[in-house]
Amino acid sequence: MKILVINCGSSSLKYQLMDMEDESIIGKGLVERIGIPGSRIIHKVDGQEDYVVEEPMENHKDAIKYVFDALTHEKYGIVKSLDEITGIGHRVLHGGEKLSEPVIVTEEVKEIIRDHIKFGPLHNPGNLMGIEACEEIVPGKPNVAVFDTAFHQTMPDYVYMYPIPYEYYKKYAIRKYGFHGTSHKYISYRLPEIMGVDREDMNFVSLHLGNGSSLAAIRKGKVFDTSMGLTPLEGLEMGTRSGNVDPTVVTFLMEQENLTPQQMNEILNKKSGALGVSGLSSDFRDLEDAAHEGHERAELALDMFIIRVKRFLGAYIAELDGCDAIAFTGGIGENSKTIRHLVCKNLEHIGIELDQEKNDVRGKEALISTENSKVKIYVVPTNEELMIARDTKSLIS
Ligand code: ADP
Secondary structure (H helix, E strand, O other): OEEEEEEEOOOOEEEEEEEOOOOEEEEEEEEEOOOOOOOEEEEEOOOOOOEEEEOOOOOHHHHHHHHHHHHOOOOOOOOOOHHHEEEEEEEEOOOOOOOOOOEEOOHHHHHHHHHHHHOOOOOHHHHHHHHHHHHHHOOOOOEEEEEOOHHHHHOOHHHHOOOOOHHHHHHHOOOOOOOOHHHHHHHHHHHHHHHOOOHHHOEEEEEEEOOOEEEEEEEOOEEEEEOOOOOOOOOOOOOOOOOOOOHHHHHHHHHHOOOOHHHHHHHHHHOOHHHHHHOOOOOHHHHHHHHHOOOHHHHHHHHHHHHHHHHHHHHHHHHOOOOOEEEEEHHHHHHOHHHHHHHHOOOHHHOEOEOOOOOOOOOOOEEOEOOOOOEEEEEOOOOHHHHHHHHHHHHHO
């Protein structure tokens, strides 16, 4: 069985075709700059040169047409006909309160995605367009929606509610939803497997640190708390997102600088975080290099990131009533030994003891704590595409 996984961002689209017999990747690719001059698709298959097409692509529907063309291309294609693809799994950002599991796309599901554009204005429209393009171009093929919010639906009300007048929850469903759910879910299955314990028998903190970052406190396989909220803006400092600030900062700035809600959103989502503080870059590799050379604001941005990760980690260990492990994942978590070291530094008193030698790994599964460390520390590369493909397979089988 071959499953196509599609992940539509606001102006990009990633895809991966998987063979579910052995869960291997047959080919994958990326469409960049959708709706912006310079659109292009890069189609990659192991052992052959990349196939690149640069053509204007106005929207996600145009992009999907190029994806299907690449998949069936005479020379670079990986299927003879689209009939070989059994189903399509779509990553969708926001599913609100109604969806706690992946679902086969129906009119009702699309309505829920449309209804949550209000909380995911950058992602839900592209996600929906991707689904509709597939429905149109390959009619009859099952589409499955896998929501970033779904895995977090197990949080209790006293964790997901905000302490604002209750009527706003009733009126607008304003509450914490959490994101990166597919990644945290993958870790919640893979980590117990690596440790050789039952997932019902362990508590751990999953640290997804990447361009966007979130922590999740996972108790017996279920999310108890997570750091992102109504939208992916809450929580940690991120590449370009502010994470938590005193809400008054927002109203004060809007008044002083005469900003519309949209302009304020743009500042908090795209011009803040590590980029806003450093004035240099949102990329943590650049920041580490610059800090090393003495760039003070890059160092400040990194210090601010680390203290926030520690703050949530400490809080979640307290919330879990006992923590067996912590797991680093995401671009930064998987690759940066420096950041893992700084996050774990001076936490021996709460049972977290990093082994510096074992920590010298990149991008692969590893136990990186000392033998004495009460809380085991792991690197577990995430695999959201695999998770989406598995969910798609199990729903359409
Ligand atoms: P996304 O949230 O877009 O999926 P990723 O999980 O791919 O992003 O993470 C991207 C981030 O990971 C970037 O900030 C990048 O600099 C960082 N990163 C990747 N490799 C390293 C590394 N070796 N050291 C530090 N940061 C790294």
